[in-house]
Amino acid sequence: MTDHTPDIDPSHDPEDHANDEELAALVEETVNALLKAARARQTYVLGNPLIEKFQAELSDKLGAVWDVLPHLAVTFDEGRLLWRDREVYSKPMGPDNFAFRFFKDGIRQLALLPGVEEGELAEFIELLAQSRPAHDDDLLATLWHRDFKAIRMDYVDASEEDATEVPTPNRNAGAGESLEDMTEIEAVLESGTVEEEDPGEFSDITLAEPDLLYLKREMEAEWARPVVHDVTLALLDQFEMRDQERRRQVVDILREMLPRLLADRDFGNVALIVNELQLLANKTGENETQELVTSLLRDMSEAMAEMVSTVGTEEASPPADDLAALIGALQAEAIPTLVRAIPAVPSRQTRDRLAEALDRLVGANPGYLVDLLSAEDPMLAAEAARIVGRIGLREAEPDLVELSKRPEDVTRQAAIEALAVLGSAVGAEALATALSDPEKDIRMAAVKAIEAVRPEGAAILVGGIVGRSDMSDRDQGEQMAFMRAYAKIAGDEAVPLLAKLLNGRKWWGGRRAPATRTCAARALGVVGSPAARAALQKAASDRAVPVKSAVRVALRAIDSDSDERLAVGELPDDSETDQVADPLELDMKLDLDDQGEKGGSS
Numbered sequence: 001m002t003d004h005t006p007d008i009d010p011s012h013d014p015e016d017h018a019n020d021e022e023l024a025a026l027v028e029e030t031v032n033a034l035l036k037a038a039r040a041r042q043t044y045v046l047g048n049p050l051i052e053k054f055q056a057e058l059s060d061k062l063g064a065v066w067d068v069l070p071h072l073a074v075t076f077d078e079g080r081l082l083w084r085d086r087e088v089y090s091k092p093m094g095p096d097n098f099a100f101r102f103f104k105d106g107i108r109q110l111a112l113l114p115g116v117e118e119g120e121l122a123e124f125i126e127l128l129a130q131s132r133p134a135h136d137d138d139l140l141a142t143l144w145h146r147d148f149k150a151i152r153m154d155y156v157d158a159s160e161e162d163a164t165e166v167p168t169p170n171r172n173a174g175a176g177e178s179l180e181d182m183t184e185i186e187a188v189l190e191s192g193t194v195e196e197e198d199p200g201e202f203s204d205i206t207l208a209e210p211d212l213l214y215l216k217r218e219m220e221a222e223w224a225r226p227v228v229h230d231v232t233l234a235l236l237d238q239f240e241m242r243d244q245e246r247r248r249q250v251v252d253i254l255r256e257m258l259p260r261l262l263a264d265r266d267f268g269n270v271a272l273i274v275n276e277l278q279l280l281a282n283k284t285g286e287n288e289t290q291e292l293v294t295s296l297l298r299d300m301s302e303a304m305a306e307m308v309s310t311v312g313t314e315e316a317s318p319p320a321d322d323l324a325a326l327i328g329a330l331q332a333e334a335i336p337t338l339v340r341a342i343p344a345v346p347s348r349q350t351r352d353r354l355a356e357a358l359d360r361l362v363g364a365n366p367g368y369l370v371d372l373l374s375a376e377d378p379m380l381a382a383e384a385a386r387i388v389g390r391i392g393l394r395e396a397e398p399d400l401v402e403l404s405k406r407p408e409d410v411t412r413q414a415a416i417e418a419l420a421v422l423g424s425a426v427g428a429e430a431l432a433t434a435l436s437d438p439e440k441d442i443r444m445a446a447v448k449a450i451e452a453v454r455p456e457g458a459a460i461l462v463g464g465i466v467g468r469s470d471m472s473d474r475d476q477g478e479q480m481a482f483m484r485a486y487a488k489i490a491g492d493e494a495v496p497l498l499a500k501l502l503n504g505r506k507w508w509g510g511r512r513a514p515a516t517r518t519c520a521a522r523a524l525g526v527v528g529s530p531a532a533r534a535a536l537q538k539a540a541s542d543r544a545v546p547v548k549s550a551v552r553v554a555l556r557a558i559d560s561d562s563d564e565r566l567a568v569g570e571l572p573d574d575s576e577t578d579q580v581a582d583p584l585e586l587d588m589k590l591d592l593d594d595q596g597e598k599g600g601s602s
Contacts, residue, residue, distance in 0.1 A: 020084060023068060028088040030061040030072065031081060034125070035098055040237065041129035050237055055125065059117040066114045073111040076103040105140040109154035116150035124151055228261070232269050236276050244288060251292050255299065262303045265310065267318035267326070274304075274329040298331045305334035309341035311350045323350070327357045332365035339372055339383050359391055366393055373399040378406070382414035389418030397426040404430040413442045420449025428455035435465055440474070444481050451485035459490040467497050476515040483523035492529045499524070499535035502547075514544040521547060525554025533558050 037054040065072050075082040081089035081099045091097045102110065116124075127142055140155055235257075239250040254273060261270050274297060281293040297304075308326050311318065318326075330338075338358045345351040362369045372384035373396060385403055388396045397419065404415035404427075416434050419427030431453070434446035450458050465471065466486045471479060483501075487494050501520035505511055521539060524532040536555050542548045 020086070024083060024086040024088060026061070026064060026068070027072065027074070027083045027086075030058070030065055031074070031089050033058040033061045036237075037125050038128045039233070041125055050241065053241065055122060058125075059121070062112065062117050062121075071111050071113045073109060075109050076107055078103050101139055106155040107140055107143075107153050108156060111152045113150040113152070116148075118150075120148050120150050124148065228266070228269055229272075232272055236273070236280070239277065240280055244286075247289060247292060251296050255296060258296075258300050259303060262300070262307050265307060267307070267322045270304070270307070271318070271322035271325040274300075275325040278329065294331070297329050298333055301329075301331040301334040302337045305330055305337035305341065308350075308354065309337070309345055311345070311347060323353070327353055330357055330361060332361055332368055335361050335365065335368040336372060336380075339369070339387065340380055343383060358387070362387065362391060362393070366395060369393065370396050370399055373403050378408035378411045381406075382408075382410045385411070385414035385418045389421035392422065394422055397422060401427055401430045404434060409439050409442065412437065413439070413445055416442060416445045416449055420445065420452055423453045428453070431455070432461055435461070440478055444478060447481050447485045451488055454489055459486070459493065462486045462489060463494065463497060466501075472513050472516045476519060479516060479519040480522060483519045484526055487523040487526040491527060492531060495524065495527055495529065495531045495535060498527070498532070499538075502535060502539050514546050517542065517544065517547045518550040521550035521554050525550075525557045528558045 033054070037051075037058045040051045040054045062072070073083075074088065076099050079091055079093050079097050079100050080087055089099055091099070093100060112121075123146065124143075127146065140153075143151075143153065235250050235253060239247050241247075254277075258270065258273065261273075277293045277296070281290045284290075304326055308323065308330075311323060335358065338354055338361070342351055342354050342358065345354060369384055369387060370393070373381055373388070375381045375384070381403060385400060387393075388400065400415045400418050400422075404412050404419070406412060406415075412434065416431065419430060431446050431449050432455075434442050435450070437443050437446065447462065450462060462482060463486050466482050471482070474482075483498065487498065498520045501512055502517050502524065511517070517539070521536060524536050533555065536551050536558075539547065539551050540555075542551065
């Protein structure tokens with residue numbers, strides 16, 4: 001191994017490859033395989049099959065590299081690894097950063113040559129695993145003394161005056177891809193015994209202040225080590241083994257472990273588990289393995305949905321990638337939890353993402369949502385009804401009709417609104433019944449639904465309610481909603497009744513309330529026909545200011561609409577105009593109706 005190797009330059013490869021992006025992806029996979037092999041050697045006792053497995057995978061990757069490249073040369077740039085100016089590795093700065101460990105010791109470039117996997121590669125991995133980043137071991141010196149033939153490096157002397165100053169990593173950083181020394185621990189594990197020291201032998205030793213600070217720093221770093229993360233990585237490594245019984249054991253362990261992580265709101269490790277398990281299961285392509293993962297996610301789905309729904313209510317929110325992984329892993333069992341939780345989620349962004357996940361789950365498993373329509377909790381049933389309307393789940397229409405008969409106001413209103421959105425004749429009877437509901441909001445929802453759906457007989461149905469004597473007892477907003485719907489549905493056929501409400505008199509000669517006459521005038525403006533205009537002109541001199549104002553607005557609306565129709569040539573011809581009822585005839589009809597009403601009352 002030489003100190004400077006100008007012939008190894010990744011930016012001047014002798015062979016020009018057309019698709020560097022694919023090559024960069026292969027290099028990145030090779031670097032990751034190297035890290036996994038080193039981590040396995042650091043984590044497991046020598047002889048563990050995982051060590052051999054990951055080293056074999058690294059050799060396979062290198063074999064693929066030799067097919068397209070004469071050598072593999074990478075450049076170290078503090079926390080990154082570059083190949084031909086393309087980033088193939090990047091981690092936060094810290095002692096567990098693979099690239100930083102080389103960079104801080106002056107190593108700027110590393111090249112692996114064909115044949116390295118025949119012997120030197122295993123020793124190279126061993127040295128990486130035994131190096132001690134937490135104690136500032138000189139990796140350059142360690143590698144230099146081995147004098148590898150198929151491994152070359154280019155470096156700078158960090159002690160030179162013009163050498164680049166290397167930043168000091170944070171020693172409290174997480175373990176991640178840690179390559180810390182495990183040889184002493186492995187020796188204890190292999191022997192099965194711990195040698196006890198004679199406490200008297202060191203009783204007269206007094207530690208100096210620097211030694212105490214060093215021990216304190218090392219203890220803090222050890223306590224800060226993310227043990228759960230390391231255990232999670234080890235379990236996932238075990239799951240990756242081609243052993244179905246071992247995979248079942250790992251899933252059983254995770255079945256016990258995940259509830260605790262969910263209770264602790266450990267988004268990072270939960271997301272890591274569900275994301276990696278799905279990737280590994282898909283990678284194997286084995287139905288049994290995929291079913292193992294699916295069963296675990298199915299059992300944990302409800303708890304994951306509860307955890308995701310807390311986003312925005314806690315001080316710290318998880319990274320977007322973690323949240324996406326959890327939402328993507330939710331199964332049909334999460335539907336009831338999501339239906340309950342989504343309305344209460346304070347973050348609109350999270351609420352929208354949960355709603356998208358819910359729609360996806362319901363689309364694949366509609367039976368779960370239909371079952372919720374009969375839930376005892378009225379709020380849950382009502383929210384399920386709103387979702388049915390939102391996604392247009394027509395198979396739920398009979399259940400919505402039953403829901404509209406429940407005693408709770410919130411369920412009846414939600415059912416009516418959903419039936420209105422679905423617009424099916426199945427719910428026409430329920431909508432008709434809701435027109436006379438004791439609650440105003442439900443009556444309003446029902447009449448708007450009938451205006452939108454327009455089932456058969458809707459004009460007679462709504463007109464019958466508009467013409468009832470108790471219509472004037474309702475507030476002006478409700479009267480306007482019913483009369484407007486009647487005008488929209490019946491059109492010109494609504495004019496006689498609306499004109500009667502505007503201009504007619506009761507049997508004792510009194511006029512209807514100004515609120516009723518005002519609503520009738522606005523509804524006639526909605527009809528907009530010549531007959532409606534004639535009825536409005538008759539009321540132009542009404543003494544009630546609100547009525548007179550409503551008449552003016554309605555006439556102006558009709559005139560404006562007529563001008564627009566004239567501009568496009570849509571006004572009726574003279575023959576059509578002559579067929580419109582004469583205002584005098586309309587007045588006579590209203591008088592006859594009034595006399596009939598008076599006679600009936602007598």
